[in-house]
Amino acid sequence: MVNVHEAKTQLSRLLERAHAGEEVVIAKGGKPYARLCPLESPPPRQPGFLRGEVDSRFFEPLPEDELEAWEK
Numbered sequence: 001m002v003n004v005h006e007a008k009t010q011l012s013r014l015l016e017r018a019h020a021g022e023e024v025v026i027a028k029g030g031k032p033y034a035r036l037c038p039l040e041s042p043p044p045r046q047p048g049f050l051r052g053e054v055d056s057r058f059f060e061p062l063p064e065d066e067l068e069a070w071e072k
Helices: 004-009 011-019 064-071
Strands: 024-028 031-036
Touching: 004 011, 004 024, 011 024, 011 031
Parallel strands: none
Antiparallel strands: 024 031
């Protein structure tokens, strides 16, 4: 557990510790206030994961009224 002042002056070191798997608790007024912990990495993206088809209308120009709406 570290106090807020120490956390402010050593944030980079505390982040490295959290990234390495350690849980760091930040205290304010001697009471636990916040916790630094490592984030789980998101799963890698997989192209083509969602299947679907694109209709030929997708490639047609938009109507004028819709184009104007995008320009506002």
